[in-house]
Amino acid sequence: GAFALIWWARTQRDRRSLVRGFAMIVGVVAAAWAVDAVSLTHPQIPSKVLGVVAVVAIAGLAAVASARSEGTRRVFAVAAASALVLGSLGFLLIDGVEHRWVSATNQYPNVSVRGSLAAVDVVARAAGARPLVLIVNDGDTDDPATHTNTAYGWAKTYTNVFRTGLPGTSAKYQATYLGSLENFLAGRATSSTSGSIGYDRAAESHYQELQLRERTYPVPPAVFLVREYYGGLCNGVPDCTETSRQQRLEAALAEGVAIGPDVVVIQGPGLWSPPADVVGEANVVANATVEALEHHPGPLANFPHTLLVIAILALLLLVPGGLARRWFGLDSTIDRFALIPGVSVVLVMLAGVGTLAVWRGPLTMTKGWAVVVVAIGIGVALRFADAWLRRPLDAFGRFFDDLFAVFSNRDFSVLMGYQFLAQAGQGVVQGAIFKALVFGGEKGFDISVAPSADYLLKVVLALYIPYTFLSPFVGVFIDRFERRRVAWWADILSAAMVASIVILVVFPLGSGSPEHRTWPTAGLIVGLLVAQSVARIALAIKSAALPDVLSGRDLLQGNGLSQAGGGLAQVFGIGVGTIVAGQIAPWVGVLFGAAVLLAGAMVSRQMRRVEARRHDGSLGQEVRRILRTVVAGVEEVAGRPAAALGLSAFQMLRYQFWGFVLMTFALYAKNLVQGGNADTLSQILSGVGGLVGGALGLIVAQRLKDRVPPIRLLLGSMLLLGAATVVLGGILTVAAFAALLFVGFFSFFLGKISTDTITQQAMPDDFRGRAFALYDIAYNLGFIVPAAILSVIWIEGNAARTREILVASGAIFLILTAFVAAW
Known part of the structure; x- marks a missing residue:
């Protein structure tokens, strides 16, 4: 830190900056003294040495600040910085020789x-x-x-x-x-x-x-x-x-x-x-x-070999980085002195990884020199093919600049921040609660307490059926109240409720499974339902408010970023919640999820322009209007063919991928491993497939948004999902499921972005909240209907029945896709 400040001071002219530099370097010295005093590092620096270093640092900055000519400032800066660097390294070496590891007798192995x-x-x-x-x-x-x-x-x-x-x-x-x-x-x-x-x-x-x-x-x-x-x-x-x-x-x-x-x-x-x-x-x-x-030989024994080693080290540390220095902008003397060896090391390591990944087998002398040649070749390419290499990189950068350009819109950024935090909080809470449901309420993953597949399917039904009936009322509240207030109170109340679940259910659960225990199961389902509800409210608010924030071609792009970012936040949240629950305890994971929801509530207070007009009215008046107005949303969607098509297609995508494909995989995963961890396999395949497939769907939607109508993207995604299920569903291997999950996440994200855009363009602002609340019904039915069907036809560990379920569901989905195309 002192080194960086001294070199920074050499470029400063005004006194105010130099005063700030003095304050910062005193802070650096104080921090170093505090760290050393409380023994956070080992070895500890003696007080005399620390005092000398502090004097050098402060005196060096003072000399640089007081010098008048540029040459004098440069000399002082180089002297002080060199003293700091060489003194620090010298202390480590001397201390090691005297007390620690720098000894010919200290060898491992001996x-x-x-x-x-x-x-x-x-x-x-x-x-x-x-x-x-x-x-x-x-x-x-x-x-x-x-x-x-x-x-x-x-x-x-x-x-x-x-x-x-x-x-x-x-x-x-x-x-x-x-x-x-x-x-x-x-x-x-x-x-x-x-x-x-x-x-x-x-x-x-x-x-x-x-x-x-x-x-x-x-x-x-x-x-x-x-x-x-x-x-x-x-x-x-x-x-x-x-x-x-x-x-x-x-x-x-x-x-x-x-x-x-x-x-x-x-x-x-x-x-x-x-x-x-x-x-x-x-x-x-x-x-x-x-x-x-x-009996080691002396330092001058075999001197030609020593010189050869020094020459080879110089080749490795100087040549690749020296050739590539212009590419990395190493123009000043200090930059070249400090960074060329580091760049060389990185290029050699990358060349080694790439060479040995292609040229398999033991490392030999020939392969070692091949790595050096590849590293130098990379340096030559960066030196002499600069313009040619920068063109594709610049195009790549412009693509992502355009992709994320909508985040320059403050209102969109705040809306996405609220949505992402809500979905991340949902994921953390659900990951922690699912860990308690499957592996008990204490630290660790005890497979001996894992419940049956029938119990888990019943939990899914108990979770999603109640919210299906609540979803229309949520839409009316979103439409009739200020959306920012709905977002605030939804996050606050949800955080309070899941914290209560911790006290009333998770603590008393202990290490046992909640299977065959009514009240713990009911309490955990309520916690899952609360987390599910707050995320669905956030998504309904986002979908209804997004056209008020973005317009034109940015709308499809905003939908894509919302889908991919929200999915990533949810997957990340589930991973964090599961890890925290497994490594510490489920109640810690649930409370952490509640804290994330509180952060989302704070962000929601910053939202602007999330509705075309304000809705006034008392709570009693709004409640009396609910039953009269909910039917209007259904009639409005039914009266607009484009909105009806979008909703129906989304329902089909939910049934096929999130229902039959993902549920079947989750139930059959333990049969894909021998002596392994089915839960880990599920997380790896679904997590990697979700991140890669969802990100690719986002990129494809961005590339095609200006050239392909949303309905064509929708039909293409449905056709791809159905065909992949039919072809890969009959091959019950880890590789086949990995490919199916990748295609499924890609198709679902691409299709969901398209259905959102179709519905948003077809619905007026006053009815968008209800329309996307109907999406919530479709979302829940996407779990309920497949879970109900699987609870009847599923045979534990039966490969033939699993193939029948996947192939038959894929074939039916393709037939429904043809009906959508005809419509």
């Missing part, structure tokens, strides 16, 4: 293990295509403070280090066995002697991977045991002493033939034994490695 790894390399090359098994073990008891077991972490660490001793071509043969040598030789997984679930899961997963290697390469395995990595010798042994522990370790090492100072290859029936010449070569290599590490 000399003995590195010698063992050199021996492993020799034996692994001789072993050929066979499983290479590392035996590791660690304590099998949980930490009393954290109630966790660290065996998995150590097994992973040991495996990573062990693989550095293997040739690149041998890594695919390697597997690790976590447990005792006795259990490995007996052909079984090791279990914790103290009941540690973490240890048992880690040992079982490693054992399953070992079995997979043995099935893939059905020849006797080569089994290695490294002294440093074989712990847990006192597991299940009462009154274990260091002497008995050492005896058990020596007994384990005696089961094999030594190929290095602290590593053996285990011998026994069904195990590969290295030939005597290989054992001898491995010991020679291991001893030579240990000798070289313990």
Whole structure:
């Protein structure tokens, strides 16, 4: 921070800016002192060193500010900045040498293990295509403070280090066995002697991977045991002493033939034994490695090689970034000095990722130089093809500039902010409550309490049927009251109600499932209904108010941004709510969702121009008008063919995608994984498919809005969804469902944007709220009707019935699409 301020001060002329700079640099020094004083960082800076650095920083800024000539200011700035940077790095180095990590004796792995790894390399090359098994073990008891077991972490660490001793071509043969040598030789997984679930899961997963290697390469395995990595010798042994522990370790090492100072290859029936010449070569290599590490050559030994390394490092750090410096605008001396090495590193890393992604296999010298050539080639391209490369990038940038240009309209931005917060709050609350419904009311995801599919379908019906009858009244309120007031009170009351649900339902639920418990289930459904209602109110307000904020061609663009942004906010909210509920507790997730709704209420107070005229009248008068006016909305939609078409097509899209496709996938997901997590699979496929497909639908709508009428976009999206369901619905694989969800989200977003635009253009302002409240009815029926049908015809785990449901629903949807086209 002080470095940046000093360099900034060099460019400032007026005294007021320099005074602000003094204040800021004092703040930087004070913050550094406070951080160091409360021991937030390690190592701590001694007070004398901190005082010297503070003096340098303040004196440097004062010298720059007081100097009159540009040359003098530059000299002071460079001197002070260099002193700060070099002093900071020097402190780290000196402190490390004196107290910490900069030591030839502080090595991981240590000399003995590195010698063992050199021996492993020799034996692994001789072993050929066979499983290479590392035996590791660690304590099998949980930490009393954290109630966790660290065996998995150590097994992973040991495996990573062990693989550095293997040739690149041998890594695919390697597997690790976590447990005792006795259990490995007996052909079984090791279990914790103290009941540690973490240890048992880690040992079982490693054992399953070992079995997979043995099935893939059905020849006797080569089994290695490294002294440093074989712990847990006192597991299940009462009154274990260091002497008995050492005896058990020596007994384990005696089961094999030594190929290095602290590593053996285990011998026994069904195990590969290295030939005597290989054992001898491995010991020679291991001893030579240990000798070289313990007696390092001097700094000037092999000097030509040292110069070659320096030259290669200079090539890597200077050439790619130096070639590309103009592209990145590195024009000043300080920019080039500070950023060219960083740019070079980034280009080399990107070149490495790209090259190794295409050129698969172990990293070799040839591949390493190929990466360097690609990085330099990127630098050359950025240097000499600047104009040619910028043209597509500029076009890409202009497209997104045009896409998000409507956000320059303040009223549209505030309206979208209110909608996005409402949908995000809905997602957080629903994610947390669904976690409580499916996995209980405490931390974690306990699959043992997961309810049946029949219970979940009944919850869906109980959630969406009530709001279906409330939706028309919501539309009348939106039309007859000031929309900003409706938005404010909807968010405030919803936040208060879901907070009450936490106290009355989620806390008493505990870790159990609400299945077969009437009042907890009812309370959670009320919470879901409240969250659903506030989002639907926000969407109805948005849809009714959007034509008052945007007009002309911007209307379709605004609809697209609203659909994609709202969907993203809802998916993000569900993810946050589920994660918070699982990692902390569901009640925390619900309260966080309530806080998001309160933020949406604050934003709603800033809305302007969200209605063509104000509606005055007492609450009693408005309530008496509800039953008389709701029919008018239905008649108005029915009397306008375009609005009726938009509403009917939206209903069909809801039935097909959100009903039959998504519900069927959710119910069948656990059958797509073996030993995996169906809930995780559902989140990944639906989340990724929703984000990518929805974003692509937004982009396509933006590109085609000026060339293709909305009705054609609607018919195209319906045809694509129906055809994808028929074709992919008969292939019950993870890949097929992933493709179907991607196409489904894309088609739904594109079709929904089109139906919104058709209805908005067909309805006058006074009836838009009621028209889009009818959309809410269609939204709910999109869950209710498919859930009711599935509750009757669904057969748990039956693949044939699942195919029939998907293919039949897709075929019927295509027939209905043809009717819409004829209409």
